[in-house]
Structures are given as structure tokens and as C-alpha cells.
Amino acid sequence: xxxxxxxxxxxxxxxxxxxxxxxxxxxxxxxxxxxxxxxxxxxxxxxxxxxxxxxxxxxxxxxxxxxxxxxxxxxxxxxxxxxxxxxxxxxxxxxxxxxxxxxxxxxxxxxxxxxxxxxxxxxxxxxxxxxxxxxxxxxxxxxxxxxxxxxxxxxxxxxxxxxxxxxxxxxxxxxxxxxxxxxxxxxxxxxxxxxxxxxxxxxxxxxxxxxxxxxxxxxxxxxxxxxxxxxxxxxxxxxxxxxxxxxxxxxxxxxxxxxxxxxxxxxxxxxxxxxxxxxxxxxxxxxxxxxxxxxxxxxxxxxxxxxxxxxxxxxxxxxxxxxxxxxxxxxxxxxxxxxxxxxxxxxxxxxxxxxxxxxxxxxxxxxxxxxxxxxxxxxxxxxxxxxxxxxxxxxxxxxxxxxxxxxxxxxxxxxxxxxxxxxxxxxxxxxxxxxxxxxxxxxx
Amino acid sequence: xxxxxxxxxxxxxxxxxxxxxxxxxxxxxxxxxxxxxxxxxxxxxxxxxxxxxxxxxxxxxxxxxxxxxxxxxxxxxxxxxxxxxxxxxxxxxxxxxxxxxxxxxxxxxxxxxxxxxxxxxxxxxxxxxxxxxxxxxxxxxxxxxxxxxxxxxxxxxxxxxxxxxx
Ligand SMILES: Cc1cc2nc3c(=O)[nH]c(=O)nc-3n(C[C@H](O)[C@H](O)[C@H](O)COP(=O)(O)O)c2cc1C
Ligand code: SF4
Ligand code: FES
Numbered sequence: 034x035x036x037x038x039x040x041x042x043x044x045x046x047x048x049x050x051x052x053x054x055x056x057x058x059x060x061x062x063x064x065x066x067x068x069x070x071x072x073x074x075x076x077x078x079x080x081x082x083x084x085x086x087x088x089x090x091x092x093x094x095x096x097x098x099x100x101x102x103x104x105x106x107x108x109x110x111x112x113x114x115x116x117x118x119x120x121x122x123x124x125x126x127x128x129x130x131x132x133x134x135x136x137x138x139x140x141x142x143x144x145x146x147x148x149x150x151x152x153x154x155x156x157x158x159x160x161x162x163x164x165x166x167x168x169x170x171x172x173x174x175x176x177x178x179x180x181x182x183x184x185x186x187x188x189x190x191x192x193x194x195x196x197x198x199x200x201x202x203x204x205x206x207x208x209x210x211x212x213x214x215x216x217x218x219x220x221x222x223x224x225x226x227x228x229x230x231x232x233x234x235x236x237x238x239x240x241x242x243x244x245x246x247x248x249x250x251x252x253x254x255x256x257x258x259x260x261x262x263x264x265x266x267x268x269x270x271x272x273x274x275x276x277x278x279x280x281x282x283x284x285x286x287x288x289x290x291x292x293x294x295x296x297x298x299x300x301x302x303x304x305x306x307x308x309x310x311x312x313x314x315x316x317x318x319x320x321x322x323x324x325x326x327x328x329x330x331x332x333x334x335x336x337x338x339x340x341x342x343x344x345x346x347x348x349x350x351x352x353x354x355x356x357x358x359x360x361x362x363x364x365x366x367x368x369x370x371x372x373x374x375x376x377x378x379x380x381x382x383x384x385x386x387x388x389x390x391x392x393x394x395x396x397x398x399x400x401x402x403x404x405x406x407x408x409x410x411x412x413x414x415x416x417x418x419x420x421x422x423x424x425x426x427x428x429x430x431x432x433x434x435x436x437x438x439x440x441x442x443x444x445x446x447x448x449x450x451x452x453x454x455x456x457x458x459x460x461x462x463x464x465x466x467x468x469x470x471x472x473x474x475x476x477x
Numbered sequence: 478x479x480x481x482x483x484x485x486x487x488x489x490x491x492x493x494x495x496x497x498x499x500x501x502x503x504x505x506x507x508x509x510x511x512x513x514x515x516x517x518x519x520x521x522x523x524x525x526x527x528x529x530x531x532x533x534x535x536x537x538x539x540x541x542x543x544x545x546x547x548x549x550x551x552x553x554x555x556x557x558x559x560x561x562x563x564x565x566x567x568x569x570x571x572x573x574x575x576x577x578x579x580x581x582x583x584x585x586x587x588x589x590x591x592x593x594x595x596x597x598x599x600x601x602x603x604x605x606x607x608x609x610x611x612x613x614x615x616x617x618x619x620x621x622x623x624x625x626x627x628x629x630x631x632x633x634x635x636x637x638x639x640x641x642x643x
Contacts, residue, residue, distance in 0.1 A: 201551030218511030475579035
């Protein structure tokens with residue numbers, strides 16, 4: 034049975050000039066916006082609530098609920114901040130939404146803004162997405178000319194402006210309050226919460242922060258109805274989702290999957306990953322971006338869905354599924370992941386600032402064959418002091434980057450302890466100069 | 478005498494664009510335009526010289542330290558003059574699983590510069606995940622993205638298309 038899911042967000046991809054206003058309108062684009070302008074704003078929020086749409090940026094927070102936290106009677110302006118920072122290692126879906134169908138995102142932004150009473154939306158696009166930012170800007174320009182943005186929203190008495198803001202290379206600006214600081218023209222230091230952005234956000238005003246994929250799903254929900262969307266998924270989680278498959282599989286890429294699709298199906302199905310490289314088996318998989326705990330080959334029958342992954346002390350995160358085959362060195366892999374968090378820690382909290390480079394140093398020592406008795410305990414202790422796991426709880430830090438740095442270390446070391454001990458026992462990496470698995474070497 | 482930061486014509490272009498950017502923000506929030514203003518200056522100068530950061534700070538009515546603090550926080554801002562081409566190679570996990578370490582080593586040899594360093598022509602850096610893991614490995618040259626660089630031939634083709642350094 035083919036596993037490919039009903040196309041929602043990807044329905045226009047591959048059509049000629051799919052990123053233009055004409056192409057988008059040609060497939061019914063902006064008709065839903067026209068329709069919702071006849072609804073009460075509260076009805077829009079209700080529909081999104083009923084759809085069980087959950088945020089696709091990482092935390093999986095119910096979108097309708099987040100929207101309902103915005104105070105109705107605030108005298109201050111309200112803002113929508115769209116998170117197009119896409120920097121979680123292993124995640125590359127928002128890139129293709131921006132490239133292939135920016136108007137679907139813009140229609141989602143317009144619907145959300147009308148529902149929330151927002152008159153200014155900022156799309157924060159990671160700095161490295163220059164091409165995507167330019168394409169989005171062109172789409173916004175088209176939408177202004179078409180009377181979607183500007184003083185009147187499709188002729189109604191509702192002003193709506195939409196601006197692109199480029200980041201400049203900092204993972205932490207994907208964290209919602211780091212992003213707000215950056216939008217305010219500062220370095221991206223996350224804020225202590227509460228207050229949450231819905232109440233005190235950009236410029237001290239109520240602000241909804243949503244991921245690109247989350248908002249791109251909104252037009253379809255309002256078009257086809259909350260029930261349709263909710264029924265596509267399990268109990269608490271509506272719709273289908275985009276997953277990003279990378280690492281050691283035959284066909285990496287972005288795939289639209291049902292929320293019931295398992296990690297194993299994603300890797301093996303001819304519709305998706307098309308299996309492991311010749312002669313290789315799965316050793317380890319990270320299911321939700323590099324911040325998620327690692328899973329072993331025995332855990333692959335879990336669905337790529339928020340609650341299912343939570344039950345096995347893991348997380349669906351950003352939908353970035355990274356596969357490592359049995360010829361891959363996991364100490365080397367973890368060292369690289371750990372180096373990322375040390376590099377990207379903003380430095381505000383002591384456990385994160387000091388712990389991330391410490392873990393990186395120990396991992397390097399192990400990989401370079403200088404490991405000693407006690408190093409593994411050190412790794413676990415440092416990880417534990419940044420964020421206790423399991424059970425997955427709240428960390429001791431201002432933002433979840435601390436947790437994100439600790440979870441991989443803890444899970445890799447506990448689940449694959451033998452491999453770490455082998456490095457110490459042998460005094461070298463057992464994989465020699467080929468640590469990166471089947472596809473991990475360059476060809477002529 | 479040191480040459481001025483921008484010519485009169487360039488300054489006019491800068492000021493016009495900055496005025497447009499400032500119209501995106503509440504009037505009492507000029508400093509919010511810090512990132513766009515630094516991007517704008519860098520696109521004109523190729524980097525952010527100290528007097529440039531001061532100029533931006535002055536226009537946004539904040540102290541020069543604020544501009545400097547922001548410029549140093551983000552890896553894409555160059556507070557030292559980089560080579561003509563800035564090459565950012567992703568070596569994060571998914572790219573390494575498709576040969577990014579070899580790619581970096583090949584570039585060090587091909588461009589004659591060590592990762593993290595710069596000669597007049599090339600600045601070669603390791604980058605974090607560029608959200609292109611499905612088309613790994615990848616790199617950017619002056620903010621232009623190149624992907625699927627699995628072979629030396631593919632890499633050579635990218636660099637053959639660059640204009641020769643003048
Ligand atoms: C360190 C860190 C990095 C994050 N990076 C991103 C990102 O690049 N893109 C994104 O949409 N969300 C990211 N998030 C999640 C955001 O904080 C926020 O939850 C999300 O944008 C909310 O949108 P959603 O409810 O639509 O998912 C990150 C979170 C953390 C802690
Ligand atoms: S947890 Fe780390 S990244 Fe987050 S605020 Fe603290 S120091 Fe910064
Ligand atoms: S790991 Fe290189 S682009 Fe994601």
C-alpha cells in the first residue's frame with residue numbers, strides 16, 4: 034500500500050512557476066482568505082483549535098490554543114512573528130515552502146492576522162536563506178499589488194503589512210524569544226518566560242510566534258474545515274506532516290507523511306527513503322532534529338507523531354529524521370552534534386555556557402583515542418546538570434537549547450555505551466579514518 | 478587621508494533604503510532596524526568597518542557599542558575584511574554523513590587556505606546546518622547556495638563558474 038499522504042502543503046510544488054501569485058490563484062489560492070473575511074475573527078481561532086493543528090516548529094504546541102492566549106482587549110498593537118529561521122540540524126522543510134509556495138504561507142499569515150487582529154506581520158528568515166528571502170519578498174510585493182497587504186485587506190477595512198527580516202547566522206534566533214530580541218535589533222538572547230510572547234512579545238506587545246509550516250497549513254484548514262484536518266491525524270494532533278529525512282538512506286528528502294507513519298516505514302518505503310545503503314543496517318536514528326534523543330534500531334516502529342514519540346521519552350520536534358548506519362561512529366557523530374550546541378549557546382546560563390564546551394571536549398578526547406576511565410560518567414553528569422533525562426523534564430536554563438544539548442549526549446551515551454567504552458579500551462576510534470558510514474566519503 | 482566610508486552617491490542610496498526599512502517599524506523603535514541596516518551596509522562594503530558600524534549606530538540613535546555587539550553576535554556579519562569569496566561549508570551531522578569532512582579537506586587543498594582562515598581571495602569556514610541536509614553536502618559562496626557536492630567533479634564545477642578574483 035502506498036504510504037504517501039494527502040497533499041496539503043505540497044499540493045502546488047512542481048507546477049510551473051508555483052511561487053507566483055498567478056499560479057497560486059490558479060489552484061484556488063486566496064479564495065479561502067476571501068471566505069474567512071466574512072467570518073467572525075473568533076470563529077477562525079475556533080476552527081484552528083478544533084483542527085488540532087500543532088506547531089511544526091519544534092515544541093508541537095496546539096496552535097489554536099496559543100492564539101487564544103492573546104489578550105482580546107489589549108490597547109497595544111498585536112504582532113505576528115513568523116519563524117522561518119529553520120536552523121535545527123536535520124530540518125529543511127520550510128526552505129521548500131518558501132521556495133515553492135510562498136503565497137500559501139502568505140495566505141496563512143493573512144488569515145491568522147485577521148483572526149488575531151494583527152496589523153503587522155514580520156517573517157524572520159534565517160540569513161543564509163538569501164534566495165528564499167528574495168523569493169518571499171517578491172511574493173509579498175505581488176500580494177501588495179493585488180490588494181492583499183496594505184491599507185485594505187481585499188477591500189475590507191483592515192490594514193495589514195507584512196515584512197521580511199533577515200537573520201544573520203545564529204541558531205538561537207530560532208528560539209521564539211531569541212527571535213523577538215533579534216527582530217528588535219539586538220543579539221538573540223532568549224528571554225525568561227513567563228511572560229509568554231502571546232502576552233508580552235515584540236516591542237512589549239502581544240505577539241504570536243508560529244513556524245512557517247504551521248501557518249502554511251491554515252488556509253487548507255479554513256477551506257476544508259477543522260474536522261477534515263483533525264481526522265487526518267490521531268487524537269490530539271491534526272493533519273499530515275512534513276518530515277525531513279537525511280543521513281544514511283538511499284533517498285534523503287522532504288516527505289509528506291500521515292502522522293501514523295513510523296520511522297521504519299519512512300526509512301524503508303519506496304515512497305520515501307527507499308531503504309538503507311547496500312549491505313548496511315540502521316544503527317541509530319534521531320527522529321526530531323538534532324535536539325531530540327537518539328533511538329536504537331529496536332525503536333523504529335514508533336509513529337512520527339508528538340504523543341507517540343513522547344511516550345518513548347523522545348520528541349517529534351522539527352521533523353528532522355537523521356539516520357546513521359552501522360558503519361558510522363556514534364562518538365564522532367555525537368561530538369559533531371555537541372560542538373554545534375557549544376558553538377550556538379548564547380552564554381546567558383552557566384550550565385549551558387560551561388556544560389556544552391565541556392561535553393564537546395570530552396567527546397573529542399574519546400574520539401581521538403585519549404579517553405580515560407571516568408570520562409563517560411563525566412559526560413552523563415554534565416548532561417544531567419544541564420537537563421535531567423529521563424524523564425524528559427524542564428531544564429535549568431532560560432531556553433530549551435540547554436535541554437537540546439543535553440538530550441543527545443545523555444541518550445547516545447546510555448543507549449550506545451559499549452561504543453564509548455570501546456573507544457577508551459582500544460585507545461582509538463574503532464572506525465579508523467572512515468567514521469561516517471556508507472555515504473560518508475567523497476568520490477572523484 | 479583615509480578614504481571615506483561611502484561616496485556621496487552611495488550614502489544617498491544607503492539613506493534611502495534605510496528610510497524605507499525604518500518605515501517597517503514603530504517610529505520610536507528605530508534601533509529595531511539594526512540587522513537590516515548592517516546587512517545593507519555589508520552588501521555595499523563587503524564587510525562592516527568600524528566607522529560603518531558607528532554610522533549605522535548614529536542613524537539608529539544608539540551607541541556604537543550596540544552596533545558592535547550585534548555585529549559580533551551573528552556569524553554572517555564580518556567585522557574584519559574577509560576574502561573576496563566567503564566559503565561556508567556545512568559540516569554538521571547530515572552533511573558529514575555524506576562526506577562533508579572530505580569536502581572541507583578538499584577545499585583546503587584546492588583553495589590553499591585552512592578552514593577558519595582567510596587569504597586575500599578566500600575565506601573558508603565551517604558552517605552549521607544550512608537546512609539543506611537532504612541534498613548534502615552543501616556550501617555557500619558569498620551567500621549563494623550549492624548542494625549535492627558529493628564528488629570532486631561537482632565541487633570543481635561550482636568553483637569554475639565563479640568569476641576569477643581580480
Ligand atoms: C534553540 C531553539 C531553536 C529553535 N529553532 C526554531 C526554528 O528554527 N524554527 C522554528 O519554527 N522554531 C524553532 N524553535 C521553536 C520556537 O521556539 C517556537 O516554539 C516555534 O517557532 C513556535 O511555532 P509553532 O508553534 O508554530 O511551532 C526553536 C526552539 C529552540 C529552543
Ligand atoms: S539555555 Fe543556553 S542558549 Fe538558552 S538562554 Fe541559556 S545559555 Fe542561552
Ligand atoms: S547538516 Fe548540512 S545542511 Fe543540514
